Amino acid sequence: MRSRWSYVYFLFYLVLGFVMLxxxxxxxxAVITLMNIIVVLTPLVGTVFGVMHFYxxxxxxxxxxxxxxxxxxxxxxxxxxxxxxxxxxxVIGLGIPFIVYGVTQSSAIWDFSSLLxxxxxxTFIFVALAYxxxxxxxxxxxxxxxxxxxxxxxxxxxxxxxxISLLVFDDYPLxxxxxxxxxxxxxxxxxxxxxxxxxxxxxxGYTGATFKMFLGTNLGMIVSLFVLCLWVAIPSWxxxxxxxxxxx
Amino acid sequence: xxxxRLLFILALLGANQLxxxxxxxxxxxxxxxxxxxxVAKSQEYDTVFVKEGTYEEYDIVIxxxxxxxxxxxxxxxxxxxxxxxxxxxxxxxxxNINITNIGQSYTKDFAAIYVSNSDNYxxxxxxxxxxxxxxxxxxxxxxxxxxxxxxxxxxxxxxxGNGIHMxxxxxxxxxxxxxxxxxxxxxxxxxxESVVTQxxxxxxxRYGLHFMFSNNDEYHNNTFTSNGAGVAVMFSxxxxxxxxxxxxxxxxxSYGLLLKExxxxxxxxxxxxxxxxxxxxxxxxxxxxxxxxxxxNGWAVKVSGACYTNTFVKNNFVNNSFDxxxxxxxxxxxxxxxxxxxxTGYDLNRDGVGDIPYRPVKLFSYIVNRTPQTILLLRSLxxxxxxxSEKVSPVFTPDNLMDNHPQVKRVS
Amino acid sequence: xxxxxxxxxKFGKVEVLKNLDLTINQGGIFAILGPNGSGxxxxxxxxxxxxxxxxxxxxxxxxxxxKKFEYRNNINYxxxxxxxxxxxxxxxxxxxxxxxxxxxxxxxxxxxxxDLKPYLKQxxxxxxxxxxxxxxxxxxxxFSSDLIILDEPTTGLDPISLIRLKxxxxxxxxxxxxxxxxxxxxxxxxxxxxxxVFLLDGKIYFKGSITELKTQTNQDDxxxxxxxxxxxxxx
Numbered sequence: 050m051r052s053r054w055s056y057v058y059f060l061f062y063l064v065l066g067f068v069m070l071x072x073x074x075x076x077x078x079a080v081i082t083l084m085n086i087i088v089v090l091t092p093l094v095g096t097v098f099g100v101m102h103f104y105x106x107x108x109x110x111x112x113x114x115x116x117x118x119x120x121x122x123x124x125x126x127x128x129x130x131x132x133x134x135x136x137x138x139x140v141i142g143l144g145i146p147f148i149v150y151g152v153t154q155s156s157a158i159w160d161f162s163s164l165l166x167x168x169x170x171x172t173f174i175f176v177a178l179a180y181x182x183x184x185x186x187x188x189x190x191x192x193x194x195x196x197x198x199x200x201x202x203x204x205x206x207x208x209x210x211x212x213i214s215l216l217v218f219d220d221y222p223l224x225x226x227x228x229x230x231x232x233x234x235x236x237x238x239x240x241x242x243x244x245x246x247x248x249x250x251x252x253x254g255y256t257g258a259t260f261k262m263f264l265g266t267n268l269g270m271i272v273s274l275f276v277l278c279l280w281v282a283i284p285s286w287x288x289x290x291x292x293x294x295x296x297x
Numbered sequence: 298x299x300x301x302r303l304l305f306i307l308a309l310l311g312a313n314q315l316x317x318x319x320x321x322x323x324x325x326x327x328x329x330x331x332x333x334x335x336v337a338k339s340q341e342y343d344t345v346f347v348k349e350g351t352y353e354e355y356d357i358v359i360x361x362x363x364x365x366x367x368x369x370x371x372x373x374x375x376x377x378x379x380x381x382x383x384x385x386x387x388x389x390x391x392x393n394i395n396i397t398n399i400g401q402s403y404t405k406d407f408a409a410i411y412v413s414n415s416d417n418y419x420x421x422x423x424x425x426x427x428x429x430x431x432x433x434x435x436x437x438x439x440x441x442x443x444x445x446x447x448x449x450x451x452x453x454x455x456x457x458g459n460g461i462h463m464x465x466x467x468x469x470x471x472x473x474x475x476x477x478x479x480x481x482x483x484x485x486x487x488x489x490e491s492v493v494t495q496x497x498x499x500x501x502x503r504y505g506l507h508f509m510f511s512n513n514d515e516y517h518n519n520t521f522t523s524n525g526a527g528v529a530v531m532f533s534x535x536x537x538x539x540x541x542x543x544x545x546x547x548x549x550x551s552y553g554l555l556l557k558e559x560x561x562x563x564x565x566x567x568x569x570x571x572x573x574x575x576x577x578x579x580x581x582x583x584x585x586x587x588x589x590x591x592x593x594n595g596w597a598v599k600v601s602g603a604c605y606t607n608t609f610v611k612n613n614f615v616n617n618s619f620d621x622x623x624x625x626x627x628x629x630x631x632x633x634x635x636x637x638x639x640x641t642g643y644d645l646n647r648d649g650v651g652d653i654p655y656r657p658v659k660l661f662s663y664i665v666n667r668t669p670q671t672i673l674l675l676r677s678l679x680x681x682x683x684x685x686s687e688k689v690s691p692v693f694t695p696d697n698l699m700d701n702h703p704q705v706k707r708v709s
Numbered sequence: 710x711x712x713x714x715x716x717x718x719k720f721g722k723v724e725v726l727k728n729l730d731l732t733i734n735q736g737g738i739f740a741i742l743g744p745n746g747s748g749x750x751x752x753x754x755x756x757x758x759x760x761x762x763x764x765x766x767x768x769x770x771x772x773x774x775x776k777k778f779e780y781r782n783n784i785n786y787x788x789x790x791x792x793x794x795x796x797x798x799x800x801x802x803x804x805x806x807x808x809x810x811x812x813x814x815x816x817x818x819x820x821x822x823x824d825l826k827p828y829l830k831q832x833x834x835x836x837x838x839x840x841x842x843x844x845x846x847x848x849x850x851x852f853s854s855d856l857i858i859l860d861e862p863t864t865g866l867d868p869i870s871l872i873r874l875k876x877x878x879x880x881x882x883x884x885x886x887x888x889x890x891x892x893x894x895x896x897x898x899x900x901x902x903x904x905x906v907f908l909l910d911g912k913i914y915f916k917g918s919i920t921e922l923k924t925q926t927n928q929d930d931x932x933x934x935x936x937x938x939x940x941x942x943x944x
Contacts, residue, residue, distance in 0.1 A: 053796070078616060078638070089678050108792030112848075114759045115786035116809050119778045208679035212664070212671060219668040227670040240677060260670075293776070296720070296760040 054101075055134045058094060062142025070150045080160045083143070084243045087168045089204055092175040092236055095135060096200045099179025102131050104189050111297050124180075124292040128285065132176040136169040143168075163246045167239040170277045174235045175200065177284035184291040207234050224260055232273070235280045242273050324348035332365075332373065333357050347371040347394065355379040362388040367395065367423075374398050381409040381425075387416040391423060399428040401456055408433035408458070409447075412440070420445060430458035431479065438467045442474065449479040451502050459484040459507075460498070463491070471496060481507040482524070489513050496520075504529045504555075505543075508536060516541060526552040527572070536562045544570040553594070556581040564589060574599050575617070578607075587611055588708060596622050596662070605629045611708045614638060614657070618675060621657040621698070624666050628695035632657065636704040644705045655703040658694040660687035710735050711756065711856070711887070716765035718751055725751045727911035728765070735855070738878065738888045740898045743908030744939060749891045750789065752908065753858055756889075757786055769856070782810060787849040789860040792841075795834030799825065799844055802833060806848055816851040822873055823847060839865040846870075850877055857881055857888045863897055875901060895932045907938065914938065 065086070069079045106127065113123050147161055179196045186192035211230050215223055231237045245264055263269045321335040321343060322328065329335035333354055335345045344364040348371060355375040359365065359382060371393070375381045377400030382391065389412075396409040408430035412418055415437040424446045425431045431447035434440065442461055451457030460476035462484045463469060469491040475498075476482035482498030485491065486509040493516035498505035505521035506528040508514060515537035521527035527543035529552075530536050536559065543553030553572035556562070558580040565587045569575035575594040578584070584607045591597035597617040598609070607630040614620045615638045634650075642651040661680050664671050674680045687694060711733040718726040725748045733739055741749050754760040756767055758774060758781065767774050774780050793802055807814050820826055823843040828836060836844070842865045849857070859878075863871060878901055881888060892898050898905070905922055907915040915922060915938070919931055928934040 081616065085676060085678075085681070088676075106794060108788075109794045111759065111788060112793070113809075115757050115781065115784070115788065116806070117778055117781035118809060205679050205682070208674055208677045212674060212679065215668050215671050216664070219670075223668070223670045227673055231673050237673070237677065240675075241673060244675060260672075294761060296718075297754065 054098065055138050058098075058135065059138035059142045062139055063145060066143045066146030067149075070146055079147075080157050080164060084164060084240070087139075087164060088171070088236055088240045088243070091135075091139060091168045091171040092200055092204060095132070095172045095175030096179045096196045098131060098135060099176040100183045100193050100196045102127070103180055103183035104192065114297055120292050121289050124288055125285070128176060128180055128288060132173045135172045135176065139168045139172065140165050160243070160246045164243055167242055167277075170281065171235060171239055173281045174277070174284065177281060177288060180288050181284055181291065184288065184295060203234050203236050208237065211237075228260070228263055232276050235277065238273055238276060238280075242270070242277075245269065245273075318343040320344045320346050322346045322348060323352075325350055336363065336365075339363055355381060356383060357381065358383045358385065359389055360385045362386055364390040364392065365394055366390075367393040369393075371395060372397060375400070375409070377401075379405075380407055380411045382411065384410065384412045384415050384418060388418070389415060390419045391421070392419075393422040395424040395426070396428070397426045399425075399430070401429045401458075403456075406430050406433055406458060406462075408462070411435075412437050415440070419443075428458070428460075428479075430462055431460040431476070432462065433458075434461070434463045434466055434469070436465045437463075438469065440466065440469045441472075442469070443472045444474065446475045447479065448477055451478055451480055454480055454502050457502060460501070462486075463488045467491065470494075476505075477501060481505075482521075483507065485509065485511040485514065487511060492516070494518050497522075499523055501525065507531075508533045511536070515539075520544070521546070521553070523547070525550070526555045526577075528553075529555040529557070530559050530562065531555075531557040532559070534560045534562075538562065538567060539565045540567065542568045542570065543572060543575070544568070546572045548573060552577040556584065559584070563587075568592070569594055569597065577601065578604055580604065582606060584608075585610070589613070591615065591617055591620075593617065595619065598622070600624070600630070607631070608633070610634055611704075612636070613707050615707070619659060619662040619665075622662040622666060623658050623695055623698065624663075626693070626695050628698040630698075632698065632700040634702045634704060634708070635700050636707045637700065640703045640705075642703065649705050651703040651705055654699040654701045656688055656691070656694070656699045658698055659684045660693055663693045710770060712766075712768040712771070713752075713756075714766045714768075716752070716755060716762050716767065718748075718755065718760060718762045718765075725911055726755070726762070726765075729908075729912055731906065731913055731916070733887060733889070733906075735887055736882070736885045737903040738882055738890065738901050739904045739906055740902035741889060741891045741906045741908065742898065742935065743914075747908040748911045749908055750860065753860060753889065753891065757781065757784065757858065782812070783854045783856060785849045785852055785854045785857045787845055787857075787859040787862055789864075793833040793844070795832060798830055798832055799836075800829040802844070803847065803851070806851070810852055812852055814851040815853070816847060819847040819851055822877075823870060837865075839867060839870070842866055843870060846874060846877075850881075853884075855886055857886055859888065859890045859892075861892055862890065863892060863894050871897075895935070899931045907935075909938070 069082055110123060143165065178199055182196040182199060183192045186195060215227060231241055318340055321339050323332050323335045323345060331354055332345065332347055332352055336357060336359055339345055341361045344366055347367045349368050351372045351374050353374045353376055355378045372395040373381050375396065375398050377398050381396040381399060391410060399407050399409050409425040409428045410420060410432045412434040413436060416439055418437060418440040420432060421443045422445065426448045428447060428449050432442060447460040449457060457480040459481040460479040460483055461471055465487045467489045471483060472494045474496045476496065477500045479501045481504045482501045483493060483506045488511040491514045493506060496519045499522040501524045503525045505524040506516060508530045510532050512534040518540045520542045523545045527546045546553050551573040553569040554576045556576065556578040561583045563585045567589045569589065569591045571593050573595045575591045575597045577599045579601045580603045582605045586609045588611050590613045592615045594617045596619045597614050599622045601624050609632045611634050613636045620637060620639065637655050637657060640651055640655045642653040642655065644651050660683050713729060713731040715728040715730060716726050717728050741752065743749050751760055755762050769780055803816050823846065825843055825847065828840055862874060866874065878888060890902065899919060902919065904918055905915065906913060922934050926934040926937040928937055
């Protein structure tokens with residue numbers, strides 16, 4: 050992948066990182082602010098770039114399809130190529146300013162690393178979702194629309210529905226439902242993962258024993274990471290399935 | 298204790314012998330082999346000196362003005378059978394006596410040191426371990442409790458006692474003590490005009506320090522770490538709290554400071570760091586909060602019910618998940634000149650004061666109060682949008698609750 | 710040898726290939742003709758594995774090719790619309806293709822043949838349509854394969870390049886290769902093709918030499934012969 054856009058994206062994070070640190074001058078506070086940005090922005094960028102990249106490289110894909118290459122090689126290659134280059138833009142773009150400002154010596158190093166890890170996960174997940182949308186829709190506008198809609202759903206609408214259902218059914222025990230609902234949305238899951246790292250896990254203990262057991266221990270961390278991996282694996286598998294059936 | 302220091306103290310005691318009478322020495326091969334015996338044989342103002350060794354004794358009653366002085370490693374082992382020392386006279390000094398193995402009881406408040414109806418008592422440098430109650434002090438005044446270490450092994454609230462428990466006392470000083478593994482580190486009930494300073498109270502089941510029906514007391518420069526709640530002040534008046542540190546009191550019902558039905562208190566220059574709730578206040582009236590630092594708490598201040606004419610001035614609210622939480626729409630408290638790290642306004646005239654007021658109560662904190670599980674939506678985009686709309690036109694949160702002079706930089 | 714039996718493909722509700730049977734023997738130039746939407750491209754893409762048929766079988770040298778990929782080592786394909794990734798240069802694209810197939814390549818001679826040397830360092834997005842088609846031809850002919858599939862090879866070519874292309878096709882034929890061509894330029898087809906495969910309504914309407922087609926339709930030239938088929942079909 051040699052796209053101008055990945056350089057732009059890289060520069061964006063570079064500038065963002067420096068501005069954030071310049072304004073806050075406090076690594077751990079900058080991590081909190083960054084979390085808000087990363088959790089919303091990396092999925093959006095992954096979605097937009099994923100769809101754009103798929104449609105833009107269509108002809109090239111066809112060229113490759115006539116070559117002695119497996120379909121899975123072609124599509125997974127494209128998918129990983131894009132996802133990795135976007136993730137690298139994020140990791141290097143933000144990594145440079147934070148290293149310059151001495152994150153490696155600060156206690157925030159783990160918070161910061163998990164932030165980057167989650168950002169990379171979200172990129173992989175949303176590029177995969179966008180590819181699915183693009184593969185299922187010949188029409189560019191439609192594919193783009195659906196992909197953005199999916200992002201909007203997971204980033205905002207889902208939480209709205211989640212909140213409403215919690216408020217409506219608050220006479221019932223909701224701990225398990227709430228946890229499962231959070232697991233089912235990669236954006237929420239990533240947010241919780243970072244918040245757990247950011248030392249306010251005590252807050253989650255506030256609600257009760259289930260949360261405390263799950264979010265207050267390593268169990269939550271492990272399960273969350275596992276679910277994030279599933280969120281990468283399942284859409285990728287769908288890409289393969291769709292790609293193997295699709296006509297070009 | 299070094300030998301030279303011991304000699305120095307002995308010399309002092311020797312000089313005081315004219316005033317305070319004789320020294321009775323206790324050790325395995327001495328004239329007195331048990332403390333009980335020495336105390337019984339002593340006269341008013343004598344000194345009982347306990348040499349190194351372990352003494353398996355309990356219920357040692359001190360009913361005259363004595364000095365009970367321990368050498369290094371002088372240890373009373375109460376073998377789980379009752380009280381350690383029972384003080385029933387005025388002007389008793391207990392110095393450097395270690396006591397261990399105070400038995401649990403559901404009917405009696407067994408304590409390592411039990412003081413009753415004593416004036417001018419002094420308990421210092423004692424190390425009390427495996428205690429039920431550490432010190433139980435009743436109806437006494439003008440006492441000093443200092444430099445003691447009290448450790449319990451509490452696991453449940455019902456089967457545990459307090460470190461320093463005072464009941465109907467006045468003019469007492471509690472300072473430089475270390476308390477841990479107890480129910481309450483320090484417990485005051487009907488205690489007046491007393492001072493608690495420079496204590497370190499941590500890992501206690503319930504509270505680091507607890508006031509009940511106690512008026513005109515003050516506590517300064519103490520540190521409360523990882524207790525059920527740092528300090529609880531209940532049904533009390535005129536309590537002054539300054540320069541204390543409340544930190545890492547984490548858990549579903551954990552507070553740095555819990556205020557319940559209290560009046561006319563002052564809370565200044567304290568640090569609240571990483572507590573689930575920094576201050577929880579219910580029915581607190583005419584309280585002044587000034588120059589406190591609230592750093593990385595879940596809730597900095599949670600206001601719940603009937604809190605009137607409190608003022609929050611020049612406090613620093615830094616990186617808390619929620620700054621202020623209210624459970625009602627009514628506000629009778631004043632917020633002014635505080636620093637809020639989540640303030641997003643601007644200061645065009647550069648006078649150090651933000652040009653638009655800050656609303657510290659978020660809609661989200663209102664929702665979390667209603668349905669705690671919604672905490673999972675913390676910092677989500679959807680919540681930020683809701684908070685923003687509530688900020689523009691308050692519906693659920695008190696609309697007059699705002700800081701009209703939010704500081705742009707931290708108040709120092 | 711290509712052997713296609715009862716190939717069936719529909720896109721949505723539109724049936725494009727209806728149980729098509731076709732056998733193409735090794736060696737010679739076959740022109741696949743037919744009106745727009747008759748399924749020419751779908752047929753070609755089915756052979757290439759780009760379109761996955763609903764039913765039927767495609768065999769090359771007695772081996773089924775459906776959902777396989779290795780067999781494409783022995784196929785050269787010239788796609789209809791030459792749209793390449795714009796951010797690559799010509800030489801980079803050629804190098805990439807060579808990386809994919811590790812076989813020997815004659816790219817240098819072909820670049821010489823089509824006068825592409827001055828364009829090698831240029832980005833593909835900056836090339837004219839004709840030049841792109843030349844690059845396309847280089848990519849197609851640079852490997853030696855037994856089966857060559859050309860989809861509208863003449864598009865945008867100048868007369869000199871067209872002559873070179875015809876020579877190239879003849880050379881490949883002399884090497885005993887099978888060449889499938891679709892084209893709308895009847896003159897070109899008449900000049901190069903040995904056999905005509907005429908598709909109509911998703912089926913093979915006619916397969917044979919140009920002369921046979923002419924006699925069957927009672928027409929003197931190919932253009933009219935084709936028109937006759939289409940008219941007859943419409944009537």
